[in-house]
Each structure stands twice: as structure tokens, then as C-alpha cells.
Amino acid sequence: MSGSAFFEVDDLHVHFASRAKLFRETPPPVKAVNGISFSIEPGKTFGLVGESGSGKSTVARAILQLVDVHAGTIRLDGDDVTNVPRPKELAFRKKVQAVLQDPFSSLNQVHQTRRIIGDGITRHFKIKPGPEREQRIINLLDEVGMSTEFLDRYPYEMSGGQRQRVSIARALAVEPELIIADEATSALDVSIQSQVINVLQRVQAETGVAFLFIGHDLEVVKHVSDDVGVMYLGYLVEQGDADAIYEGPTHPYTEMLVASIPMPNPIMQASRRELRQSFNNDAEPPSPARMPPGCPFENRCPVALDICREEMPEPSPAHHGGQVRCHLHTSGPELGGESVVEFIKTEARGQVAV
């Protein structure tokens, strides 16, 4: 969390204003992202995981200048890149690229692969269509494991996996320092997903590009990431080393997330199910438009304290070297950053009443 990081997000807030209504009070803005901070080192991958409505994609869109940042700063190579002004936008785009979720709609249906990849080369390196640009496009296709026959293909003539490879090649075309992959493999079949993940990891090893990898599947995010952050309703509830968090989560929501991923192994899954059922709770997450004053996970948390209903906990250090936002570590049982797994196993059965 030092100020000298290559890429750094500091206390990021993104709000969406509600539309004014006639004859009625304007509802308060929806706070999609609330005070998120993380950093990425060159050549490393930071994974952001969360379910729908967690605000993880909004973080990506804020970094990519697609939505306005309400408060906080984003820094790249020491430069402030929060709400980049128009004249500086091109220089920013040269450094930060993205691979977006839907392989269908993220490619323009009326353009062939050559144009999809070549547009960025022409824009940033001033290389007009010609043999030099063609060679670069062929090299990029080769890098993502595609042959030259795809140069003339339209997106609808390619499969989901192939389209996603073209998206990766498009991002690589401008030789960026950071690529944001927003649910880049979510829409793909399992057997294709692993191919695309391998392409991403190989590209990173070869070019040293940093990744912000966003997804809803903790297993996938953990696999590709060095560090992960877990988001719930706009808050980063836990962050730190990917494997350590997976093995010893310190936030009950992270633990619930781990327990909810079904394992392809009946024996392991039986114990996961048991763990999952300790969260036996049919409550729904609160609506982002009407957030409670306390911790947003309080109504689903099997070990919630009274204080959880009243105030949002501040980040505190966790055993994995990262941070956690949960009262259990500072109030009540004072876990002090240790894993929450054993605590939940014992407490959830006896129903805590602290």
C-alpha cells in the first residue's frame, strides 16, 4: 500500500445520481463503490471477486473512464489518472486496455478481425493499414494462438473462445501496461475457459503486463491472481494474498463465498455443503438504493454482533498480510485478523448471542 506502487486506487467512491422526479423528493444517489483501495505491482495480477451488484464492474468502468469518479484517486506510474481530461485521454488509453465480458457484443459485428485489432495500432502508433500493420496484427494473433485465416473473419463467424482471443489481441495491440479483464471468461464453456485463462497467463509471462482480473467465480479469480479483493455491495470487505484468503478467510462473507462454490468431487463437496449450510439463511442482500447504516452483510451473517447493525467497520490488518472490514476482528470476539473458519463452525451451530 505504499505511494510508489505502479498502479494504485485510493479510497475510490462512485455514485450514481437518481433521476429527479416530478412532485417527489429526489431519492439519494446509489453508492455503487464505497471507499475502495488497492494496488497492483508491474507484471502481477490483482483479482476482484464479487457477486452481481457488488460494484466490481463499476470499479473497472471508473478506472477505464467510462463512469465518473465521485471521490478518491487512481494513480498510474505516479500520475493521477482520475477523471482524465480529454487532451490526456489518448496517452492514458495507450497504457490501460481491457477485455470485456460478453464476447458477442464487445466486438463490432460489422468489422473483420483485421480492423478490430488494427484500429488501435493505427490510432496509437500512427501506422496506416499496410504491410507493417498487417505483420503486427499477425504477430498478435499468433500470440493468442490464432492463425492468419482469422484475419478476414467477422465476429459472427467465430466461436466465443475465438472472439475472446481477438479481444485479448486487440488489448495487446497498443502494448499497454495494465489490462483490465472484466468477467473475461465468464460466458465461456469450461473447456474453453481454461484455454483463454492460459492465454492470459502466457501473455503476462511474455509481456510483463499487469492484470486487474474481475470475476464472480472465486476459483477462477484465485487461480489467476496474486492478490485478491472480495467485494460486497460496494465495499471491499477483504483483501490480501489469493491463496491465503482462500485457505483462511477472515471475513464471514468470504467464507460463505468459498463454501458456496461446489467442488467437482462428491466427498469434498459433502463437507463444503455442511459448511455452506452453517450459513443457512434465506435473507436477501439489501437493495443498493436503500443501504442499512451498518455492515451490509449483517442480515445474512451467521455470527453478526449488535454493533454490526449500527456501524460499518473500518479496515483492519489480517493474518494474510491484507485487510478485512469486519467487527469480529476488533469488537466482540476480537479475532484480531485470524481466520474465521473455525469460529463460524463452532459459533454458527450454537447461535451466537454476543
Added chain:
Amino acid sequence: MTATTSVAQSPRRRFWGRMFKNPLGIFSMIWFVILLIAWVWPELLATHDPLQQDVTLQRLFEGPSRDHWLGTDQLGRDWYSRVIFGAGYAFRSILIAMTIAVVVGVPLGLFSGWRGGRVDRAIMWVNDVLFSLPIILLAMAVIIILTPSLDNAMIGVGIAMSTRFTRLTRAVTLQEKEELYVDSARITGLSTRTILARYIAPNLLSSLIVQAAIISGAIILIGATLSFLGIGASLDDPDWGVMLNRSRELFRVEGVWQVVPPGMALILTVLSFNLLGDAIRDAIGRDSSNNALSITKRTAVTAATTPHATGPDVVLSVRDMDVEFPDQSGRVSQILQGVSLEVRAGETLGVVGESGSGKSMTMLSALGLTPAPGRMTRGSVQFGGRDVTNLTESEWQAIRGKDVGVIFQEPIAVLNPAIKVGRQIAEPLMIHQNLSKKAALQRAGELLAEVRVPDPVRRLDQYPHEFSGGMAQRAGIAMALACEPKLLIADEPSTALDVTVQGQILDLMAEVQERHKMAIILITHDLGVIAEAADRVLVMYGGQVVETASADDIFFRPKHPYSRALLDTMPQSHDGHGELPVIRGMVPSATAWPQGCRFAPRCDFVTDACTNDMPALETIGGDLVRCVRHGEIQLVPEEEMQA
């Protein structure tokens, strides 16, 4: 199903190919060419001077003859030639009105849609006011301010029609603006001007052309109406509307023929513009939803050769099922080939496969719900020991919802948006148990409580859009369970839901199965869900069953290379961050199944034998496997065998 690689064909060639296959499109294009000639060079087609009167007054109101192909009018002028010259007035009208409409409407819509916010709302409010007024009235307003003439009227029509283009352009711009490819273009660093000109505009063009064709027809209609009223073209001009204006008193005395030549010219022209618009729309369309409407005729189903599973506890038994789909060009793809399965009371059968493997189609076809134009061509289905292969739709209605309930993947999309949720849950109760509406609604409330929907009575009165995905899926389960069916088919019941909600839904299904002792067929792409819930597993690939076994055997002793590979590629199967094992290549499409074993091109154990003949589904100790090498290959590592 997913779109897959097709033979590369340029969009332009495909467009003209489809246009020339459409008889109505050809008709309109031919008529269009004739009109164009009549406009540019009327003398080429006309046989007489359109203004030449018969001074002898001998040949007035004649019918068609060799000299006057369409007869003569009240002044003895040649109808045919007058109609030919009239085309010029029609095209002149289109030219004036369309130019104004496009030049005003398109940029305004593009600006309004791209800009959004307050500016957009203000522009659209004014636009909608003008849009809602009758075009004839707006044309009249312009005529009275200037002077009555067809050209002035067309200025008014052009302004009125611009509101149509503004609306369309804005709608497309708004829609395209939300597409990820526009975000991608911004991320690449392209300027707004480039994005509008090279990304939005091409996607707009096709809609604009369709709209322009249809509006051209409307412009001619309105122009003719104004001329007919006497406030359009000058009463001396050979304009179709003016001719009809002259005929309107005469037809009562001289017969209806006086209306026919200009009337038919007008109608055919408007019709051809409309048909042209439709034909262009159909030819551009990337999906051909219209073709899917054609009725599937009931055809004979070839009988299955494999005997059915027997026993009192067998709920559903499917044998040797083939399902075929003809595509637009009439080629037939086999979506399912020789699918067999059975499920017993109290048991959960997991069906697993990737997209396009045919797992959902198996379920639909087993219930007689094969979507048109697909059809089952071979096989046999038994439900509770009864042969249901050839049931009629109304015979099926008595079974579906009563003996078998279905849960779908998209919980909100399967609820009717216009009907209250309570009413939808009550529906099967009213149909199958003859409950009154009141009793059925009360039972629906109990069912919602049973699937643990909070505040069930209030929820009954809500519409689907007021439900979250998880709650809607609970309502879906309540609906499927309403008549306590013997079989529950769940097609990806938790895939569209958040992972923490997925667990709740799976728990709920286990709970109701325990309570009602029903059989469940659980369709999923996720082997983790299979590990959680299935007793027996059926693995599908390329429209075929490739392996069936107990859940333990599939995970610990798989017999088919695909089952093993599918398990290996899951990130859950790996600690660490190294390269994941992959299945090379891509999922095959039904239009081009590989020769021999359908998995052969992606299989690590492939030999020549695999690519020659399609392997049969062999029985090995009660389990099934479709692989010629199943006895010789080692799919389980040594250390795991010992463990």
C-alpha cells in the same frame, strides 16, 4: 445454442442471395425498375402524349383497347401514358420529403441519443408532440403558410417524417451506445467522431434503409391524398392523386374503371415499397426468427430398438431418441442422436455437458416440447410405464404440470410479465386439480411458504419484475411442485443465480425431494453441482450420451476421455497458479459433426479407429460408455487408483 463457425460468406453476398430468393422482394424490385424508367425517361414507355386530348370527343371514357392500353379518360387522354408520367410526380415527392426528413431527422436523433440526459429529453418531447400529430395536418399547415402546391406539401411531409427518423436514429444510437463494442472502441482510444461514423452509423444504416423504403410508400400515399383533396399537385398535372380527384365525381356515372389505372399504379407502388422494406429487413436479419414459425408437421417416429428399463420405480425411460432440425436452406442437422436415459423414483439423475451438447433439447423432446421446426424422428419415451412417444398436444397437457414439473434456467424470463405471480402458481392447480381460483391462490401461498419465500401472501399479488432472481426461482420451484409431480426436471436451475444463492436453491431442491420422494433430472454444465446433488450421472457431448455411471464412478473412475478431461479443466481441480489442462479445439456444431467419434478431434487418446466409425454405446456392468478404447486406456492416475 451458441453460434459457431460457418462458411465465410460476405454479408453483401448473403444479402443479395436472400433478396433474390424472396419472390415478393423480386416483384418489388422489378416494379421499382419500371417506375425508375418511367421517371427518368417516360417517353420510352408512354404510347401517347399524356396531355393530348381527343378533340373529336369520340373516344372519351373508353375501356382498354389496342390503341389505348388502359382506355381513355373524360377528355379522351390515354390513361396508360398518363399513369406512366405520374411516376415522375411520385418520385419528385419522395425526393423532396425524404431529403428533408433524413437531413433533419438523422443528425438530430444521433445527437439526441449520444448526448442523452436533459437535452435528449427536451428534443424527444418536442419530437413526440410533432410525431403524434397527423401528417396530413402538418402538411396542410405548411401549405397554407406558403401556397398550395405538391412541392410545398412535401416540405411539410418531410418535416413530419423527420420525426420518424429522429425516433429511429435515437433508439438505435441509445441501444448501440450501451453495447460493449462502443466501450471497447473508447478504451482503444478512438475519438467520438470516429465511433459515431464508423461504429454506430454502419449499424444504423440497415434500419434506416428499411425505414426509408416504408416511409417512401407513406410519402406517396400522403401526396396522393393531398392531390386528391385538391391542395397538392396542380389540377392540370398528370399526377396520380389529381387523376383520382378528377375521377371521384365521374366514377358514379362512367363506371369504376375511371378509378382503376391511377388507383392501381398508386397501390402497386406503395405496396412495392412496403414489400421492399420487408424484404430488405429479412435479408439483413442475422437471425431468422420468422422461419422458425413454420409449422412442424407431425411425422412418423421410427421405433426404438433398445428395450425400455422396466420396474415399478422407473419414472421416465427414453430410448434411442433422434431429434433433427432443418436450417433455412433445408439442410437437416441432427441435434440429438440415439439418446437413452432412465430415472427412478427418489433418484437424482445429473445430466452434464457443455453448450450445444443437447442436454436441454433432450429434456424438451422427452416432454413433447421439441421447438419448431425441430422434430423427433426416432426413439421411444415411456412415462410411468406408459408409452408417450406419439401423444397429441392435448394428451400431453394432462401430464405436463401434473406428473412432471419443470424448472428453467432463467427464472424471471419464464414468468409471464403481465400476470401476477400468485396467479401463475395457481394455474397448474386450477388445470389439474380443478381447484377454484380462490382455493388455488390459497394453496399457492402455502407453496410459496414451503419454498421459504418471505411474506408469501403479499408476494402472491406481485408481478415477476418485482422479484429478484433467487426469489423468482423459488416461485418457479413452487410452481413445478404445485401438483406434487412424480418427476422434476431442473434445467440449469442455479446457473443464472449468484453462487451464494445457488446453494440455497440446491438445498431447497434436496429438501423437497426428501419430502415428496420424487425423481429429479438435474441438467447442468457444472460438475460441482453434479457432485453435490446427483446419484447417477449422464455425460453428453455433441448430441450423444457418451457415458453414464454412478456419481462416484464419474468422479473417481471415469471411463470416457471426455468425462475425465472435463473434470481436469475445472480450476477447482487445481491448487497453485500454473497452466490449466485444456481440451484443445472447440465444441463442434450440429451442422458439421466430426467423422467417427465426435470427441475424436479433441481427444488425447485418439487413434485411427476413432475417426473411422462412430463408436456404439456399450453396456459395461450396468453403466454405458461410448468409446472404442474404453478398455485399454488409463484415465485414472496410479496414485489415485490406490487411494
Added chain:
Amino acid sequence: MAKYIGFRLLATIPLMFAIAVVTFLIAVAMEANGSIAIQVCGEGATPECVSAVEENLGLDDPIPVRFIQWLGDVVSGDLGASLLDENASVAGLIGERIWASVSIVGFSLVIGITIGMVMGIMAAIRPGGLLDRSLSIVAASVIAAPGFIIGMMLSWGIAIELGWLDPIGYTPLSESVTGWFTSILLPSIALGMPTIAIVQRQLRSSMANALQSRYVLAARARGVGRAPLIRRHALPNAMVPTITVFGFRAAAAIGLTTAVEIVFGIRGMGELLVTAILNRNVTVLQGGMLIVGLVVAVVNLLVDISYGFLNPKVRLAK
């Protein structure tokens, strides 16, 4: 629902105001041409005559003041006098003619929506069947035919050749109910036939979409039969786009009735407006357009309200 209707009612006020502004501006534009005074005083008019007319019409005042005065008159029901006949009040002229037009448009819309819906449903039940294909060809041709041509055909065939009905004239409802009905029957059919075709086409295509939807598949999986599937599941959803298209057609029919009335020799709004245009009779035209505009606004309101009945999302959002 009451709240929703109230909201839509309020939303109609700005629309009516906009219509008033447009109508008023027509007169302003005409006097900028100098064409009003010329119309009254004739070509080569003396300046005295012109200024007398302009003073008479109050054209000396600033435009906003005149607009407020005019609007005040309009709201109190005074649409002024005909420019060419000071004794004829515009409101009276319109009052004599509007009911014929309203009868024809109204009845044509009733015919259009009822027969159009029946035919649309019939076509959607067996998409691609013989009935569907023949209906779609007939509908396409009828949409291309203007009401006044259909009117001439009907008039010739049914009134003249068969002699079943009078080819021309209008009988007010106050005189005779059957006379009224027989006098508007043919014009309403002429104006209504394209409406039938438009409704049929739209309903058929949106029904086809609805019948392919996931919720219809799910309803079939619950054992819902063919008839309730169409009536209860597909129809309400398919009606939403159909009502939209019907609303557009209703506005168009209000304009197109002018030509149909003339075919049947009915002295309705059509004749009034056309004569006013030819005579450049600005006060009559202004009043006529205002009234027609208000009728359009009312039709829009009815369409919006019927959305509320069909689409719960619209109703609950307000």
C-alpha cells in the same frame, strides 16, 4: 391505476399547450406573408383596407400578448369568426361538422381493432398456415391502398351497383339512429380497412414473438392448453406493441378521414379544412386544426391509459 390515469392526464396538458402554440404560429407565419389582408381586401389592396383588417384582427399587438389573448378566447370556447363571413363563428362551423368526422373515425377504429385482433389471432394460431399466408398478402395490399380509393370502390360496388346504401350524404345521429349508422357505415369501412390490416399484421407478429418466448414454453410445461395459452399468456403481452401501432394509426386516420368524407360527399371537418386552405381562411383553419389536435391528444391519452391496463411495469413505475 387511478394515480396512473391522473398522471397521464396531467402529462396531456403540455401536449395540448404545444398544439395551441403550433396552431397560433400558423397565423403569425401567414401574416408575415401578408397573405391574410390580401385575401380579405383582394389583390392590389389599398393600404387603408389592409391596416383596417389588421387592426380588426388585433395584429398590431406584440405576439406574446396576442397569444395570451387568443388562448384566453380559445379556453372560453371562442374561436373567433370566419375571416370571410363575420356572421359565421368558427366554433359554430366546427360544431356543425365535427360529429360526422368523429363518427366515421371512431367507428373505423372500432372496426379496425376488433376485426384486426380477430384476424391477427387467427393468423398467429397456425403461423405459416394457409390462412396466415393469405391474410398476410391481403393485409400488405390493403395497407398500401389509401382509404379514399377503397371508398370509391365500395361506393361503386355496394351503393351504386348493388344499391344497398346511399352513395353520398350524412344523417346526424339526432335525426335517425339507423340513418346515421347506414350513412357512416361505408366511409368507416373504407377508413377502417387499412386499420384492420395494420392491427392484424402487428398483432400477428407480436403474438408469434410471444408464443416463442420462454414464459410460453414454461406455461406449456405446466400443462396450459392451447386456448388459455393464447388468450391469457400471449395476447396481453402481444397487445402492448399492437396498441402503440394502433395509436399511430388513429392519429393518421384523423387526418385521412378528410379524403374519405369527400368521396362520400359528407360535409365534415375534411371539407371545412380544405375549403379554408383554398380560401386562405386563417381563423377557420386555426380553429379546425386546434380541435383536430385536441382530438389527437385525447386519443393519445386513451392509448397511454390502455398501456397501464396491459403492462404492470408501466402502471407501477408511476
